Amino acid sequence: xxxxxxxxxxxxxxxxxxxxxxxxxxxxxxxxxxxxxxxxxxxxxxxxxxxxxxxxxxxxxxxxxxxxxxxxxxxxxxxxxxxxxxxxxxxxxxxxxxxxxxxxxxxxxxxxxxxxxxxxxxxxxxxxxx
Amino acid sequence: xxxxxxxxxxxxxxxxxxxxxxxxxxxxxxxxxxxxxxxxxxxxxxxxxxxxxxxxxxxxxxxxxxxxxxxxxxxxxxxxxxxxxxxxxxxxxxxxxxxxxxxxxxxxxxxxxxxxxxxxxxxxxxxx
Numbered sequence: 001x002x003x004x005x006x007x008x009x010x011x012x013x014x015x016x017x018x019x020x021x022x023x024x025x026x027x028x029x030x031x032x033x034x035x036x037x038x039x040x041x042x043x044x045x046x047x048x049x050x051x052x053x054x055x056x057x058x059x060x061x062x063x064x065x066x067x068x069x070x071x072x073x074x075x076x077x078x079x080x081x082x083x084x085x086x087x088x089x090x091x092x093x094x095x096x097x098x099x100x101x102x103x104x105x106x107x108x109x110x111x112x113x114x115x116x117x118x119x120x121x122x123x124x125x126x127x128x129x130x
Numbered sequence: 131x132x133x134x135x136x137x138x139x140x141x142x143x144x145x146x147x148x149x150x151x152x153x154x155x156x157x158x159x160x161x162x163x164x165x166x167x168x169x170x171x172x173x174x175x176x177x178x179x180x181x182x183x184x185x186x187x188x189x190x191x192x193x194x195x196x197x198x199x200x201x202x203x204x205x206x207x208x209x210x211x212x213x214x215x216x217x218x219x220x221x222x223x224x225x226x227x228x229x230x231x232x233x234x235x236x237x238x239x240x241x242x243x244x245x246x247x248x249x250x251x252x253x254x255x256x257x258x
Contacts, residue, residue: 031215031218034211035214038211039239041172041207042204045191045204046246048187048188049249049254055187085165089162120173123177
């Protein structure tokens, strides 16, 4: 970028925080994290192809306390990107541009992600699937 | 006087200054649509395999339909990821050489990771 010394826009530090900007920033951030997560999926698949020892190493790390915390965070991260991605697809089709529905759908993405994450991990942590 | 400064041919082609038109935008959305179904199927499959032993996991991965959907997931996922990361890098990395280097590196990583994933699925599905 040319260093002109002029003030830059937008001035994030003086903006009043609104849910619409949070949902937009979060979409990019969660997308980046999902890109890293996709490497974990490949690691898991490769460990199955490699054999029982490699698979045991993978499930051992994924099932550890630290791994479980990361997986829960990743689940929330993924479901937010999914919900907000569906919201973006609807907006690309021309729906939901009124300010009120824009704000409402932003909150739906956030709440939807939390609810879906809670459902998945309630199933994982409480069910008896031996 | 014609107020449109664009060449009529350029306008008809609709490819813009980057010569690729809306293909990046469109591919980002088409892969997104595919990933809605593929990722939800993947999560369902993972949840059905909770605490499964190695043999069960391997047998599930090797079933033809699962292998096909997994390869579709891997290819679509990395394509979608590189399209998205590309936009983020173009928006925020303002040092030109760093921008170009980042764009190339994410594509190298994505291709290698996708090939690794596809090979892993094929090795199990084809039983070697």
